[in-house]
Structure formats: C-alpha cells, structure tokens
Amino acid sequence: MAEGARTIRFTLNGRQVAxxxxxxxxxxxxxxxxFDLFGARxxxxxxxxxxxxxxxxxxxxxxxxxxxxxxxxxxxxxxxxLGDGRALDPLQEAFIEAGAxxxxxxxxxxILMARQLLDExxxxxxxxxxxxxxxxxxxxxxxxxxxxxxxxxxxxxxxAASG
Amino acid sequence: xxxxxxxxQVGRSAQRLEGRAKVTGRAEYVHNLHLPGMLHGKIxxxxxAHGRIRRIDVRAAQAIAGVERVVTGEDLRAVIxxxxxxxxxxxxxxxxxxxxxxxxxxxAVVLAADPHVAEEAAQLITAEYDEMPAVFDEVEAASSAAxxxxxxxxxxxxxxxxxxxxxxxxxxxxxxxxxxxxxxxxFAAADRIFxxxxxxxxxxxxxxxxxxxxxxxxxxxxxxxxxxxxxxFVRIEIARLLGWPENRVRVKVPFVGGGFGAKLxxxxxxxxxxxxxxVRRPVxxxxxxxxxxxxxxxxxxxxxxxxxxxxxxxxxxxxxxxxWNGGAYADVGPRVTQKSGFTAAGPYDIENVHIESxxxxxxxxxxxxLRGFGIPQLVWAYESHxxxxxxxxxxxxxxxRRKNILREGRPQATGTIMRDAAIEAVLDRLAQRMKWHEPFxxxxxxxxxxxxxxxxxxxxxxxxxxxxxxxxxADGSCVLYSSTVDMGQGSNTAMAQIAAEVxxxxxxAIRVVHPDTDVTPYDMATLGSRxxxxxxxxxxxxxxxxxxxLAALAAELGLPPGSNLxxxxxFRRKYGMQAGNIVGVGSFIPSYAxxxxxxxxxxxxxxxxxxxxxxxxxxxxxxxxxxxxxxLVNVADAGTPINPAIVETQLSGGAIMQxxxxxxxxxxxxxxxxxxxxxxxxxxxxxxxxxxxxxxAAVEAQEHGGPFGAKGVGExxxxxxxxxxxxxxxxxxxxxxxxxxxxxxxxWRALGEKRGxx
Numbered sequence: 001m002a003e004g005a006r007t008i009r010f011t012l013n014g015r016q017v018a019x020x021x022x023x024x025x026x027x028x029x030x031x032x033x034x035f036d037l038f039g040a041r042x043x044x045x046x047x048x049x050x051x052x053x054x055x056x057x058x059x060x061x062x063x064x065x066x067x068x069x070x071x072x073x074x075x076x077x078x079x080x081x082l083g084d085g086r087a088l089d090p091l092q093e094a095f096i097e098a099g100a101x102x103x104x105x106x107x108x109x110x111i112l113m114a115r116q117l118l119d120e121x122x123x124x125x126x127x128x129x130x131x132x133x134x135x136x137x138x139x140x141x142x143x144x145x146x147x148x149x150x151x152x153x154x155x156x157x158x159x160a161a162s163g
Numbered sequence: 164x165x166x167x168x169x170x171x172q173v174g175r176s177a178q179r180l181e182g183r184a185k186v187t188g189r190a191e192y193v194h195n196l197h198l199p200g201m202l203h204g205k206i207x208x209x210x211x212a213h214g215r216i217r218r219i220d221v222r223a224a225q226a227i228a229g230v231e232r233v234v235t236g237e238d239l240r241a242v243i244x245x246x247x248x249x250x251x252x253x254x255x256x257x258x259x260x261x262x263x264x265x266x267x268x269x270x271a272v273v274l275a276a277d278p279h280v281a282e283e284a285a286q287l288i289t290a291e292y293d294e295m296p297a298v299f300d301e302v303e304a305a306s307s308a309a310x311x312x313x314x315x316x317x318x319x320x321x322x323x324x325x326x327x328x329x330x331x332x333x334x335x336x337x338x339x340x341x342x343x344x345x346x347x348x349x350f351a352a353a354d355r356i357f358x359x360x361x362x363x364x365x366x367x368x369x370x371x372x373x374x375x376x377x378x379x380x381x382x383x384x385x386x387x388x389x390x391x392x393x394x395x396f397v398r399i400e401i402a403r404l405l406g407w408p409e410n411r412v413r414v415k416v417p418f419v420g421g422g423f424g425a426k427l428x429x430x431x432x433x434x435x436x437x438x439x440x441x442v443r444r445p446v447x448x449x450x451x452x453x454x455x456x457x458x459x460x461x462x463x464x465x466x467x468x469x470x471x472x473x474x475x476x477x478x479x480x481x482x483x484x485x486x487w488n489g490g491a492y493a494d495v496g497p498r499v500t501q502k503s504g505f506t507a508a509g510p511y512d513i514e515n516v517h518i519e520s521x522x523x524x525x526x527x528x529x530x531x532x533l534r535g536f537g538i539p540q541l542v543w544a545y546e547s548h549x550x551x552x553x554x555x556x557x558x559x560x561x562x563x564r565r566k567n568i569l570r571e572g573r574p575q576a577t578g579t580i581m582r583d584a585a586i587e588a589v590l591d592r593l594a595q596r597m598k599w600h601e602p603f604x605x606x607x608x609x610x611x612x613x614x615x616x617x618x619x620x621x622x623x624x625x626x627x628x629x630x631x632x633x634x635x636x637a638d639g640s641c642v643l644y645s646s647t648v649d650m651g652q653g654s655n656t657a658m659a660q661i662a663a664e665v666x667x668x669x670x671x672a673i674r675v676v677h678p679d680t681d682v683t684p685y686d687m688a689t690l691g692s693r694x695x696x697x698x699x700x701x702x703x704x705x706x707x708x709x710x711x712x713l714a715a716l717a718a719e720l721g722l723p724p725g726s727n728l729x730x731x732x733x734f735r736r737k738y739g740m741q742a743g744n745i746v747g748v749g750s751f752i753p754s755y756a757x758x759x760x761x762x763x764x765x766x767x768x769x770x771x772x773x774x775x776x777x778x779x780x781x782x783x784x785x786x787x788x789x790x791x792x793x794x795l796v797n798v799a800d801a802g803t804p805i806n807p808a809i810v811e812t813q814l815s816g817g818a819i820m821q822x823x824x825x826x827x828x829x830x831x832x833x834x835x836x837x838x839x840x841x842x843x844x845x846x847x848x849x850x851x852x853x854x855x856x857x858x859x860a861a862v863e864a865q866e867h868g869g870p871f872g873a874k875g876v877g878e879x880x881x882x883x884x885x886x887x888x889x890x891x892x893x894x895x896x897x898x899x900x901x902x903x904x905x906x907x908x909x910x911w912r913a914l915g916e917k918r919g920x921x
C-alpha cells in the first residue's frame with residue numbers, strides 16, 4: 001500500500017541494503033518479499049513461538065511483530081548469514097548431528113536463540129538452555145535433542161576456540 | 164535398540180538427508196512460495212454456530228482499492244457446480260452454502276495482490292443469519308432435535324458407510340458395533356462389576372507451519388502446491404470436483420512444517436483451486452494460527468466402560484460405549500469411529516466384548532485424525548479404568564495388567580489373532596525402566612509423589628496402497644520417487660535407507676523426490692503410521708525390481724552371474740554412451756478383511772499392530788493442585804527400527820505432544836464460540852514442560868510383514884501418556900480425574916471434593 005510508504009536503509013547479513021516499505025509491514029514480511037529470505041517465518045503471529053526470530057543490532061527480536069520501519073539504520077542478521085558459504089556454524093552442525101529437528105519450521109529461530117545463549121554463556125547447563133529457549137516452541141517436540149545439540153555446539157565452539 | 168543389520172544401511176541412525184536445508188533456513192515449504200501475478204485470499208468466517216444464511220453483503224469489501232474480487236459459496240458454483248467434498252462424506256461445502264454449521268466456518272473470501280488489503284476488506288463483509296438451535300455435546304447430539312445435516316451423504320468410497328446413504332433426522336454419521344461372546348452372560352458370571360465414565364477434550368494439531376495452499380489454473384490443467392499429507396487424495400478429489408481426469412490435476416508437496424493429521428484430505432486445496440479457476444490467476448491462501456483452530460481438530464469424546472472381573476482377577480466381560488464429537492463436518496471421523504472401535508476394549512484378553520462407537524455431528528469445528536486416530540482417547544479411558552479396578556481389588560496395577568494382557572497367538576476382540584505384537588515385552592520394559600519393583604519415594608507434607616503406567620495398541624488403517632519408483636541413471640546414481648510426505652517424521656531418510664540396503668548404496672547417495680503427482684506414483688496418504696510399512700514395502704520392491712533389471716542387463720550383455728561390473732559401465736556397454744535408465748517399480752497392498760457389519764468381527768483386522776506404553780512419575784502440590792511430571796518413560800514395539808535415532812525422536816516427540824493434550828491443551832467454547840484460539844491462551848508444550856527425566860525406547864521386536872522387520876511408530880508414543888499421569892496422580896494423592904486436561908484447578912477441586920468441601 002502506498003500510504004505511509006518510506007525507504008529504509010539497513011545492513012542485512014553484512015551488506016548495505018535499502019527497501020521501500022509500508023509502515024504497517026513487519027520485518028519478516030520484508031525479508032521474505034523484498035529479499036527472498038525465508039528462514040525467519042511467521043507462525044503464531046503473536047511473538048510467542050520464536051519461528052520468526054531475527055537478530056537486530058545483536059539482539060533477538062520477534063520478526064513478526066517488529067515493524068520493518070524500526071530496522072532503519074540497524075544491523076539485521078538472519079539464519080542465512082550463519083556459516084560462511086560451504087561451512088556451517090557449529091550450532092548448525094550440532095543440530096544435524098544431534099537430530100535436533102523434525103519438520104524444521106522452528107529450527108532457524110532455535111539456532112539463532114541458541115547462538116545468542118552461547119555468546120552470553122559458553123557452557124550452559126540444561127536448565128540454562130531450557131530457560132533461554134523457553135520462548136521458542138517446537139510442535140514436533142524435539143526438545144531433548146535440541147538441548148543435546150546446544151551442549152554439543154558449546155563443546156564444538158570451545159574446541160575451535162582452544163584449537 | 165536392535166543391532167544394525169549386515170549390509171548396514173537399515174538399522175543405522177543415519178542423519179536426516181535434508182538436515183543442511185533445514186538448519187540453514189533454506190528448506191522448501193509452500194509457505195515460501197510466491198508465483199508471478201499471485202493473489203492472496205483472506206477468509207470471512209461465520210459468527211454463529213448454526214444458522215440459515217439470509218444475506219452476505221460484500222459491497223464494502225469489493226469497494227476497497229486493490230481488491231480483485233470477493234467470492235461467496237454460490238459464486239464457486241460457476242466452476243464447481245456441486246462444491247461438496249470430504250473423504251468419508253461429501254458433506255463439506257468449499258464455502259458455506261445455504262447455512263453455516265459452526266462459528267468460524269468459511270463464508271466468503273477476498274482476493275487481493277496485497278494480503279493486508281485482503282484482510283482489511285474481509286473485515287468489511289457482513290452476513291445475516293436466521294439462527295437455528297445448535298448442539299455441542301456429543302452425547303446430547305446423538306439424540307438431539309437440532310440436526311446439523313438434513314441428509315447424510317456418504318462418499319461411497321467405503322462399503323461400510325453405504326447403509327447411511329440418504330439417512331435423515333440424525334447426527335450419527337456412523338455407528339460401529341462389535342459383539343464377541345455374550346457380554347451380559349459375562350457380567351452375570353463375574354464376581355465384581357466396575358463401571359466408569361471418562362471424557363476427553365477438543366484439541367488442535369497446531370502445526371507451526373499453518374495450513375497453506377496455492378493453486379495455479381491453466382487452460383486445461385491446474386497445479387496445486389500444498390502443505391498436504393495426502394497429495395494423491397487431493398488430486399483425485401479435485402479431479403472429482405472439477406469432473407476432470409486425474410492427469411489434468413497436478414499436486415506438489417515440498418517439505419511440510421508439521422502435520423500430525425491436520426493436513427490430510429482436502430483442507431484449503433478445493434478453495435484455492437476454485438478461486439484460481441474463477442479469476443485465472445494463481446491464488447494463495449495461508450491460514451493464521453488462529454484460523455487453524457477453525458479448520459480441523461481432534462475429537463472430544465465421551466467414553467463409558469464397564470467390566471466384569473472374576474475372583475482370580477481375570478476380566479471376563481467388557482462393554483464400551485463411545486461417542487465421538489465430530490464437529491460440523493465428518494472429515495475422516497467415521498473412519499476414526501470404526502478403526503478405533505476395533506480396539507476400544509484395550510489390549511486385554513477378554514472373552515465377552517460389546518462395543519458401540521458413534522461418530523456424531525455437532526456445531527463445533529470439524530474433528531479428524533490427530534496422531535493416533537482416536538486411540539489416545541480410548542487408552543485414556545481403558546487404562547484409567549484398568550487402574551481403578553486394580554486399586555479396588557488391591558492388586559498391583561502392573562500385575563493386574565500382566566494377568567489380562569493379550570498374548571501372541573490369542574484372538575483380539577475382532578477375532579483377529581495377535582501376531583508380532585510385543586505387548587508383554589513393552590509392559591516388561593516399562594516396569595524395568597520405571598524400577599516398578601523398587602522402593603519409591605512418596606513425598607511428604609504438601610508435596611506428594613506417585614507413579615502410574617498405561618499401555619495401548621492400535622490397528623493400522625487398511626487396506627491401503629503405496630507405489631514407489633526407483634530410477635537408476637546411466638551414471639549409476641539413484642532417484643527415489645514416492646508420494647510419502649516428509650513432514651518431519653524422517654520418511655525421506657528411512658525410505659532412502661531401505662532402497663540403499665537393497666541396492667548396496669549409501670543412503671546419503673540416494674535422492675528422494677518430493678511428492679508431485681505428475682511424477683511420483685500413487686500413495687494413499689502419509690497418516691496412521693502407515694508409511695514405513697506400506698511405502699517401505701513398495702520402496703523395497705521397487706529397489707529389488709531395479710536390482711533384478713540391472714542383473715538382467717548384465718546377463719544380456721553376456722556377463723557371468725554375480726559379475727560386479729560398475730553400473731555406469733553396464734549402461735555404456737548397452738547404449739554406447741552415458742544414456743538410458745533402469746526403472747524399478749514396487750506396488751504394495753496388504754491383505755485385509757473388512758469387519759462384519761453386525762458383529763464387527765474379522766479374521767484380519769490389520770496388517771500390523773502398534774503397541775505403545777508410558778510410565779509417569781508425578782509430584783503433586785496438595786495446596787495448589789499443581790502437578791509436575793518428573794519422569795516420563797515411553798516404550799513401543801516398532802518392529803526392527805530402520806533408523807533407531809529417528810524412532811526414538813518419534814517416540815519422545817509423540818509423548819511430549821500427548822503431554823500437552825494431557826496437562827494444558829483444551830479448546831474452550833462458550834455456546835459454540837471458541838474463546839482461546841491463540842497460542843497465548845492455548846498452551847502447547849515448551850521447554851519448561853519437559854519432564855526432568857525422559858526416556859524412550861523400542862523393544863527388541865520384528866514385524867514379519869514389514870520391510871526388514873520394521874513397522875510404523877509415529878503414533879505409538881502418544882498412547883499411554885494421559886492415563887499414566889492420571890494413574891500417577893491417583894497414586895500420589897488418592898483422587899481420580901476422569902476428564903482431560905489434568906489442570907491444577909481440576910486436581911485442586913478433586914482434592915476439595917475428597918475432603919468433603921464440594
């Protein structure tokens with residue numbers, strides 16, 4: 001819709017970009033519709049499930065509630081930015097190795113939140129993981145495997161740091 | 164877990180083939196699909212539970228800039244003259260016609276290129292209804308004067324529904340009866356009689372990828388991209404609605420973001436097909452999470468169960484009466500009623516059994532299949548009942564079950580002889596994992612601890628067909644074509660492992676093609692834990708066919724038997740260059756005998772049995788009623804697992820889902836109006852709901868009819884969870900809850916009643 005249209009400029013996965021947006025549009029909508037990035041996805045539409053998780057200025061936000069207009073001037077990072085080309089991030093590797101997903105719809109949000117947790121707390125306990133990820137839902141209920149994957153990723157990151 | 168087999172592809176915990184696509188966010192879902200020129204449809208829904216449509220006013224919506232078209236049910240008749248669909252009954256209109264049967268039923272659709280415009284316009288539609296008396300309770304509806312459907316319209320696919328054709332003035336969409344022995348004589352001869360009633364609540368699948376379909380109509384063809392568990396059914400049903408041959412309808416399904424039975428049969432596919440044909444542009448309809456609650460749900464049920472028990476503790480007679488709340492449209496409810504009716508008396512060896520199972524229409528959102536096809540509701544009743552009997556008789560609940568369970572070679576209630584059904588092994592393993600015979604800390608003061616078990620079984624849906632194609636390319640690489648939908652259960656990986664085992668290739672080297680009815684052959688559907696057994700057998704046959712054809716090609720080229728010339732070389736010798744294919748085909752349908760209409764008896768009720776048991780330890784706060792599940796053990800008979808790690812994930816995933824249906828989830832209605840259609844008010848399990856200790860295991864077992872000894876396991880983890888927890892609560896504080904969910908409030912009230920405060 002033309003009304004309230006404006007241009008925003010921001011950093012998306014390390015690149016300077018601009019987009020013409022409506023003031024009612026959410027960050028997830030513009031990521032999908034303007035930039036063909038589908039890793040952040042709307043599910044509950046109320047910021048309760050974590051499927052739409054996007055990193056804005058280093059902090060996780062619910063992209064289905066976060067208005068795109070607020071991203072003006074910000075640094076935005078999505079799941080597609082993890083790893084570099086062929087190599088995966090240790091968390092992505094760990095999720096595959098631990099079988100920490102079934103349908104995969106919640107997986108990008110889980111991984112982004114878990115990465116933020118490991119950045120804050122490199123060796124989390126099971127309880128730390130449960131608390132930190134409690135805003136992310138997985139209807140397939142791969143929760144035990146996700147906890148195992150986060151701990152595996154913590155070991156991988158520690159190994160990489162010391163190696 | 165069973166040891167890997169010799170060749171090593173089957174029985175190996177291979178990582179999922181699509182792992183990389185899923186962790187990078189690049190996996191393909193219909194959610195992501197945008198086609199050039201595509202319109203978005205937003206649905207306007209009924210605000211009344213039952214009423215004759217007097218007027219639908221779409222003028223204000225149509226006047227909004229950017230609205231392409233507003234469509235009502237009558238408008239759809241231009242492209243589909245008789246727009247009623249359904250797998251068991253042709254009772255559901257694509258958009259409401261003449262009347263609405265539940266609050267939330269689709270009445271009109273706004274089409275616009277911008278979904279925000281469509282949404283805004285949909286809010287400007289108004290409708291007027293002459294409200295009619297509505298009925299919501301399944302028992303009341305069975306004899307109510309409020310009639311949901313004036314005439315019953317069975318689809319004619321199932322012979323056992325034909326007798327319902329044209330029946331009037333009833334809400335009973337199917338009555339299933341089973342008579343074994345003489346139940347009244349059994350009760351008369353029994354030493355003790357026990358009788359209890361139970362209830363389960365209406366819940367919703369809540370897949371995190373909400374239902375979504377896209378249709379793209381061409382001149383004489385239509386392509387439907389849909390998050391569906393049943394692409395072959397969608398093709399056949401859309402072709403029937405349009406009066407077209409199947410080959411003009413193409414249905415494509417990429418990965419699906421969770422299904423659990425919600426995305427079966429027709430959901431949005433007929434709607435998008437009709438809309439796309441009307442406006443000659445691609446049309447996408449994506450539901451919100453809220454709208455999913457108005458689309459398909461799990462049956463609420465009322466269950467009466469009565470048992471006669473002899474002095475020696477043997478159950479000698481059992482009568483079950485079950486009313487299934489099907490909501491306003493039958494969907495697959497009548498099949499749930501019949502298939503679950505088979506096993507309503509539980510996995511026990513009982514001489515005299517009488518079962519009445521009724522599918523009942525009400526003015527609530529429709530109910531269909533949800534991970535267990537009615538079985539979790541039944542297990543809730545019969546395993547709560549079993550525990551109550553054991554307690555009343557002063558018997559250990561485990562020993563009472565052991566005395567009565569169905570053993571290998573004994574006839575089940577239908578008369579079918581039990582084969583490859585490791586009921587006793589599941590019970591034994593459960594006891595072992597629960598440390599049942601060891602001392603147990605029962606807590607003290609206001610924190611009381613208890614433990615309980617529950618065990619259930621299920622007959623697989625039958626008879627159903629799966630077809631698979633294995634294609635060996637000239638470079639020796641292999642592609643598997645199957646219409647089984649990978650919605651997270653890991654079927655692509657398991658099917659690749661089966662083909663790989665036969666062809667002696669690494670599973671990771673096989674490419675599995677997404678269902679596409681122009682390309683992948685027929686499969687009944689991905690439901691009822693049927694794929695590993697049915698499609699698994701078809702894939703195995705297809706791979707064997709390809710292997711035999713490769714051997715025949717080698718013989719044709721004059722190579723000695725057993726020659727291990729690499730496949731690419733075979734093709735080069737045959738065609739003179741890298742050219743040609745070897746195509747192997749497998750088609751599988753198991754044997755089955757339909758139950759007798761009057762007695763429900765059959766010698767062959769199912770191709771295989773699923774067995775699942777759960778054990779729970781709980782801690783109950785007697786001041787608040789809060790229940791904490793501290794340990795949850797799940798044991799199942801999965802035959803010989805194709806992929807042990809995925810089997811374990813299926814078991815624990817099913818158990819945690821059922822934990823939600825047991826503790827928190829409930830669709831709450833006020834006069835037919837759903838009041839909690841959002842994840843804010845309808846609570847599915849999160850990390851904090853995970854029991855502190857969780858164990859899942861498959862017993863050592865073999866299914867002789869299954870591929871490499873395997874059978875389905877997608878539902879088994881759900882069976883025992885609800886009664887195990889209720890039994891544990893009773894064990895802890897001596898109160899019995901007979902209705903789900905087991906909320907703190909329900910426990911607190913029951914405690915109050917026990918103290919005489921009620």
